Amino acid sequence: MPAYQRILLKLSGEALMGDEPYGIDRATIVRMAREVRQVTERGVQVAVVIGGGNIFRGVAGGAGGMDRATADYMGMLATVMNSLALADTMRLEGMTARVMSAINIEQVVEPYVRPKALQYLEEGKIVVFAAGTGNPFFTTDTAAALRGAEIGAEIVLKATKVDGVYSADPAKDPHARRYDRISFDEAISRNLQVMDATAFALCRDQKLPIKVFSILRPDALLRVVMGEDEGTLVHV
Numbered sequence: 001m002p003a004y005q006r007i008l009l010k011l012s013g014e015a016l017m018g019d020e021p022y023g024i025d026r027a028t029i030v031r032m033a034r035e036v037r038q039v040t041e042r043g044v045q046v047a048v049v050i051g052g053g054n055i056f057r058g059v060a061g062g063a064g065g066m067d068r069a070t071a072d073y074m075g076m077l078a079t080v081m082n083s084l085a086l087a088d089t090m091r092l093e094g095m096t097a098r099v100m101s102a103i104n105i106e107q108v109v110e111p112y113v114r115p116k117a118l119q120y121l122e123e124g125k126i127v128v129f130a131a132g133t134g135n136p137f138f139t140t141d142t143a144a145a146l147r148g149a150e151i152g153a154e155i156v157l158k159a160t161k162v163d164g165v166y167s168a169d170p171a172k173d174p175h176a177r178r179y180d181r182i183s184f185d186e187a188i189s190r191n192l193q194v195m196d197a198t199a200f201a202l203c204r205d206q207k208l209p210i211k212v213f214s215i216l217r218p219d220a221l222l223r224v225v226m227g228e229d230e231g232t233l234v235h236v
Contacts, residue, residue, distance in 0.1 A: 003227030052078025072136035102134030
């Protein structure tokens with residue numbers, strides 16, 4: 001039996017790049033879609049928030065000196081592109097996904113409406129939340145925390161390139177220790193970079209746990225959802 005019935009999966013845009021310098025690696029996005037399918041086949045309701053760094057990185061060189069709000073809106077549009085790519089890949093893999101955008105671009109995707117998102121989830125569709133929170137100065141981590149709380153997700157699953165939360169950067173410190181579980185307060189006091197501060201505070205206040213795990217490990221998402229020992233649990 002799955003340990004969770006409704007999850008919010010946070011994917012970084014960079015996770016879609018594979019070994020490419022920017023953009024979307026086809027084999028990588030197909031693998032991610034199939035990992036989500038494994039979970040939905042067990043009856044778990046899945047919502048996804050995805051970042052836009054893989055696309056925005058390609059134009060960031062020309063964004064130097066740009067107004068922060070303008071740059072953030074560009075990043076939001078990058079997340080819409082990623083969300084469309086992910087939803088279409090899911091369609092090709094036999095799933096039904098709906099993209100809902102926090103900014104109004106109805107010719108491309110439907111707007112985010114909470115009751116409609118809940119209806120889709122209850123119907124077994126995957127909901128991909130695009131355009132972050134719809135506001136500049138907020139990250140997609142914050143969007144994941146916000147949407148997770150709004151839809152009543154039992155947990156936010158943050159898929160990264162490392163297999164959990166460490167006492168230090170494991171790439172720089174060979175003695176860094178991985179935590180199996182850690183409280184929000186301890187993570188804050190140790191200044192561990194689990195998510196950005198706004199997202200972290202929102203999850204703590206809403207008593208919404210976070211599981212940090214590596215998306216690069218095959219079947220890691222399924223193991224997390226089934227309650228197996230994978231990644232780090234950040235809890236109240």
